[in-house]
Amino acid sequence: MAELMVLTLTEEERKRGMWLREFRSLYEGFRASGAVLVKGAYNREKLERLHTLYLEKYADYLYEEERGDALEVGNRRRMVTIEVAGAFNDPEIYANPFLLPLIQLFTETDAILGGFGSVVSLPGSLDQGVHADHPPLFGEDRFDLHLPCFAILMISPLIEMNDLHGTTAVWPGSHAVPRKEVQALCRCELPVVEVGDALLMDYRLWHAGTANRSSVPRPVLYSYYARQWFRDCVNYFQQHALEISPEELQRVPDSLRYLFLYA
Numbered sequence: 001m002a003e004l005m006v007l008t009l010t011e012e013e014r015k016r017g018m019w020l021r022e023f024r025s026l027y028e029g030f031r032a033s034g035a036v037l038v039k040g041a042y043n044r045e046k047l048e049r050l051h052t053l054y055l056e057k058y059a060d061y062l063y064e065e066e067r068g069d070a071l072e073v074g075n076r077r078r079m080v081t082i083e084v085a086g087a088f089n090d091p092e093i094y095a096n097p098f099l100l101p102l103i104q105l106f107t108e109t110d111a112i113l114g115g116f117g118s119v120v121s122l123p124g125s126l127d128q129g130v131h132a133d134h135p136p137l138f139g140e141d142r143f144d145l146h147l148p149c150f151a152i153l154m155i156s157p158l159i160e161m162n163d164l165h166g167t168t169a170v171w172p173g174s175h176a177v178p179r180k181e182v183q184a185l186c187r188c189e190l191p192v193v194e195v196g197d198a199l200l201m202d203y204r205l206w207h208a209g210t211a212n213r214s215s216v217p218r219p220v221l222y223s224y225y226a227r228q229w230f231r232d233c234v235n236y237f238q239q240h241a242l243e244i245s246p247e248e249l250q251r252v253p254d255s256l257r258y259l260f261l262y263a
């Protein structure tokens with residue numbers, strides 16, 4: 001059975017700010033698993049500061065009452081678009097030196113950023129329904145299950161994802177098996193994802209946020225990266241996929257501006 005891949009940065013990799021390992025086996029591993037947890041990809045203190053900012057800037061979204069520009073994705077769980085502005089306009093976040101090379105490797109391309117925001121599960125939220133983020137592209141297993149990865153969802157928690165706050169349950173391998181056989185062929189994993197870690201999933205992978213049993217909201221940053229021809233047409237009818245002003249776009253380094261092609 002496929003398993004969640006776990007990559008832990010070495011001290012030397014962290015110091016040098018780049019991967020120092022052989023990539024080919026990672027590609028094969030991701031093709032089979034569809035899910036990888038990267039431990040310690042971000043500066044933890046920076047994400048803690050973003051957490052504080054998030055709670056201030058998006059305070060209105062942390063109540064039960066529904067908001068017109070956020071998408072409800074389960075009981076007390078919603079997708080809130082985050083403007084790529086101020087401290088959120090940071091290459092370490094949208095073009096992380098450890099994560100972007102993996103995304104490029106897994107999508108075999110200079111993938112672009114399709115969407116950036118948060119999913120917040122409020123205290124008391126229940127388990128989310130198991131789902132893949134996008135319906136199959138062609139609607140026929142003989143094509144869809146054999147395609148290489150065309151998009152990736154990346155989740156970076158602003159507080160630890162664990163049994164108390166809830167985590168994202170994943171079914172490694174589920175992107176490549178027929179829907180009816182996921183239960184029999186794939187095992188559910190419930191990773192603990194610390195602040196600073198990132199969870200990357202093939203866009204076809206079955207997953208579900210689990211219940212938040214704590215008394216605090218559990219926001220995660222998400223980004224989706226995709227081959228340049230792909231647009232997610234199912235998750236963004238209520239809210240924008242990507243929000244960045246022309247002024248903020250100017251702050252993006254020239255070499256990374258292609259990521260915002262969709263904006």
Ligand SMILES: O=C(O)CCC(=O)C(=O)O
Pocket residue numbers: 073077119121133167168169207208209210220
């Ligand atoms: O809340 C979570 O843990 C994950 C949510 C998610 O991935 C989704 O709604 O697609």
